[in-house]
Amino acid sequence: MYQYNHNDQILIEERVAQFRRQTEQFLKGEISEDGYRALRLRNGVYIQTHAPMLRVAVPYGVLNSKQLHKLAHIARTYDKDYCHITTRQNVQFNWPKLEQIPDILAELAEVQMHAIQTSGNCMRNTTSDHLAGVGIDEIEDPRPYCELIRQWTTLHPEFDYLPRKFKMAVSGSSTDRAATQFHDIGLHLVKNDAGEIGFKVLVGGGLGRTPVIGQVIKPFLDKKHILSYLEATLRIYNLFGRRDNKYKARIKILVRETGLEEFSKLVDAEWALIRDGLEVSDARFDAMKAHFKPLHYDKKAAENITFSRYKKENKVFETWVKYNTLEHKIDGYRVVFLSLKTPDTPPGDLTAEQLDTIAKLAEIYSFGEVRSTHRQNLVFADVKQADLFQLWQLLSAAKLTTPNIGTATDMICCPGLDFCSLANAGSIGIAKEINDMLDNLDYLHDIGDVNINMSGCMNGCAHQSVGHIGILGVDKKGVEWYQLTLGGSSANEAAIGERLGRAVPKNEVTQAVGTILEVYIQQRLEEESFLDTVKRVGIEPFQEKVYASH
Amino acid sequence: MQVIKNQQLIDNHWTFLTDDAPLVAGNISVSFARFQQEKAQLVARNGNLGVRLSPTNAVSELVADLPQLALVELDFSDFADGRSFSQAYFLRNRYGFEGEIRAIGSYLADQAFYLSRVGVNAFSAENLPQTQATLNDFTVFYQ
Numbered sequence: 001m002y003q004y005n006h007n008d009q010i011l012i013e014e015r016v017a018q019f020r021r022q023t024e025q026f027l028k029g030e031i032s033e034d035g036y037r038a039l040r041l042r043n044g045v046y047i048q049t050h051a052p053m054l055r056v057a058v059p060y061g062v063l064n065s066k067q068l069h070k071l072a073h074i075a076r077t078y079d080k081d082y083c084h085i086t087t088r089q090n091v092q093f094n095w096p097k098l099e100q101i102p103d104i105l106a107e108l109a110e111v112q113m114h115a116i117q118t119s120g121n122c123m124r125n126t127t128s129d130h131l132a133g134v135g136i137d138e139i140e141d142p143r144p145y146c147e148l149i150r151q152w153t154t155l156h157p158e159f160d161y162l163p164r165k166f167k168m169a170v171s172g173s174s175t176d177r178a179a180t181q182f183h184d185i186g187l188h189l190v191k192n193d194a195g196e197i198g199f200k201v202l203v204g205g206g207l208g209r210t211p212v213i214g215q216v217i218k219p220f221l222d223k224k225h226i227l228s229y230l231e232a233t234l235r236i237y238n239l240f241g242r243r244d245n246k247y248k249a250r251i252k253i254l255v256r257e258t259g260l261e262e263f264s265k266l267v268d269a270e271w272a273l274i275r276d277g278l279e280v281s282d283a284r285f286d287a288m289k290a291h292f293k294p295l296h297y298d299k300k301a302a303e304n305i306t307f308s309r310y311k312k313e314n315k316v317f318e319t320w321v322k323y324n325t326l327e328h329k330i331d332g333y334r335v336v337f338l339s340l341k342t343p344d345t346p347p348g349d350l351t352a353e354q355l356d357t358i359a360k361l362a363e364i365y366s367f368g369e370v371r372s373t374h375r376q377n378l379v380f381a382d383v384k385q386a387d388l389f390q391l392w393q394l395l396s397a398a399k400l401t402t403p404n405i406g407t408a409t410d411m412i413c414c415p416g417l418d419f420c421s422l423a424n425a426g427s428i429g430i431a432k433e434i435n436d437m438l439d440n441l442d443y444l445h446d447i448g449d450v451n452i453n454m455s456g457c458m459n460g461c462a463h464q465s466v467g468h469i470g471i472l473g474v475d476k477k478g479v480e481w482y483q484l485t486l487g488g489s490s491a492n493e494a495a496i497g498e499r500l501g502r503a504v505p506k507n508e509v510t511q512a513v514g515t516i517l518e519v520y521i522q523q524r525l526e527e528e529s530f531l532d533t534v535k536r537v538g539i540e541p542f543q544e545k546v547y548a549s550h
Numbered sequence: 551m552q553v554i555k556n557q558q559l560i561d562n563h564w565t566f567l568t569d570d571a572p573l574v575a576g577n578i579s580v581s582f583a584r585f586q587q588e589k590a591q592l593v594a595r596n597g598n599l600g601v602r603l604s605p606t607n608a609v610s611e612l613v614a615d616l617p618q619l620a621l622v623e624l625d626f627s628d629f630a631d632g633r634s635f636s637q638a639y640f641l642r643n644r645y646g647f648e649g650e651i652r653a654i655g656s657y658l659a660d661q662a663f664y665l666s667r668v669g670v671n672a673f674s675a676e677n678l679p680q681t682q683a684t685l686n687d688f689t690v691f692y693q
Binding site (some may be wrong): 007008011014015017022025031035038039121151152154155156157159160161162163180192233238243273281383399 | 572631
């Protein structure tokens with residue numbers, strides 16, 4: 001993974017010193033409430049219902065063991081022994097004290113981590129594919145490009161006060177695992193007819209209140225122009241994005257109101273003036289790629305036979321392998337998912353003890369690296385198949401092997417009313433109810449691939465509009481109600497879920513989800529996935545059953 | 551009154567004339583609207599000339615006149631309005647303006663570093679020492 005050089009390290013240390021001074025000045029009343037709010041947001045600090053919340057950047061979802069140990073230490077020392085993985089691959093602490101946050105940031109800087117631009121109306125952490133470098137369908141490893149973009153976006157002097165937040169994601173595979181069609185800018189690494197690597201650039205996608213699928217603005221952008229094209233796009237957005245209404249300030253609204261063609265012309269005109277001076281040299285790409293060289297894989301890894309024997313002998317292990325591991329581009333290795341969706345824990349939460357365990361196991365079994373996914377799980381990307389049985393046992397002891405990756409209990413869930421000051425309704429409690437309802441593993445596995453995404457308010461942090469089943473908490477005169485949608489997807493066949501009907505009260509949400517899954521079982525053709533069934537039969541059969549008793 | 555210019559505290563030598571104030575000699579700045587209406591008289595006058603831009607003014611409309619100007623003021627009515635940062639970039643970088651670019655109005659002291667990076671070299675502020683102190687927050691950067 002990327003290792004900081006001297007200047008990278010200096011930069012984050014200077015940022016800590018700056019935020020320490022800003023916080024001291026604020027606590028002494030020398031900076032206004034509004035002013036400090038803008039500054040703290042750009043350092044990942046929100047003020048939540050109960051306490052400040054700190055969002056730590058995990059650039060494109062890559063972490064190492066040392067960093068995990070540090071997160072564990074922070075959870076123990078400054079928080080309540082746990083942290084939370086977000087849908088943009090970051091890490092959140094829910095209970096830090098404001099005056100201690102500069103100390104936390106100083107601790108993070110010791111392990112090359114920071115919280116720069118993880119919130120606020122600026123360029124946010126760039127996200128990517130959790131299978132980067134190991135996926136069998138990869139065209140090009142996205143991580144070197146992500147790091148290039150990370151550096152360019154970090155403390156960019158011109159674009160730190162944008163009309164609204166700005167999110168980018170990069171995918172290097174034919175399968176989109178980074179929801180790139182729902183980002184302000186989505187980048188797909190592609191190869192042209194001449195075999196050269198470039199980017200297909202999408203613009204104007206986004207979730208939140210007005211979900212929009214991004215549109216292709218450049219089918220092929222030579223990779224050397226990536227930074228100049230981003231700069232041109234950001235400059236046009238900074239100048240012309242709406243600032244009169246925060247709900248109309250994202251680039252998706254600018255693109256819609258201007259029209260893609262006209263917007264594209266504006267960007268091209270700006271781009272033409274700057275691109276020659278901002279080309280990324282091959283040497284720079286090579287230097288970046290050198291940080292992500294293939295690991296020292298064991299060439300004889302595939303010769304091991306105990307793996308298939310253990311699978312035959314142990315049904316529980318076999319089930320885990322089937323649901324929580326994936327094929328790796330190197331024969332004899334597999335990608336292992338650590339499920340953070342265990343029945344008794346809020347989705348995406350990790351204890352300090354688990355963090356330490358994961359750090360140790362990553363060191364032993366997966367080259368000391370871990371990835372976070374946008375579905376709020378963790379990944380050991382490079383595990384030898386011969387080690388799987390032992391690793392499974394150790395992960396089981398840490399409650400990280402619930403065999404539910406991609407299934408209905410692998411829910412994306414925001415912190416909801418329990419923690420978030422924006423939320424209108426709870427989400428964690430319902431997640432637990434759905435878990436309890438689906439506690440029969442055979443039934444869960446029979447249902448197969450279903451993404452349930454649940455947000456406690458319109459801001460849509462849990463991406464409910466692209467859930468196969470979306471659940472949105474709304475407030476009606478002080479009472480929590482839930483709006484259901486079906487058929488959304490953030491993958492290649494991007495779609496925004498269709499509203500099932502009127503909102504249901506809190507005590508009927510779980511039952512409604514149960515009914516939806518039953519209708520699917522009745523309606524599906526052989527091997528047909530939930531999403532395909534919804535596409536084929538439409539939402540009427542689901543509506544009939546869910547609202548039948550009313 | 552003092553301002554920060556090129557990192558130093560100096561006395562301010564500029565006066566802003568409101569749109570209805572009579573022209574005077576000396577170093578004056580006027581709004582973009584007044585500049586467009588009274589360009590000839592303003593340029594013919596004795597003394598240096600500056601123009602005050604709001605974030606909605608297009609810098610491109612000022613390009614031909616830049617050689618006549620010694621000062622461009624970027625007026626922040628809201629620190630969150632980042633258009634002024636791009637205006638500074640255009641003035642200094644795209645159009646090669648070599649005069650003084652001054653940030654005025656209600657920007658944050660902690661934005662001065664970024665402003666200096668996009669070409670602003672002078673700062674008018676309530677709390678000058680606090681603003682001046684932020685100008686050296688970073689010794690390294692990526693862009």
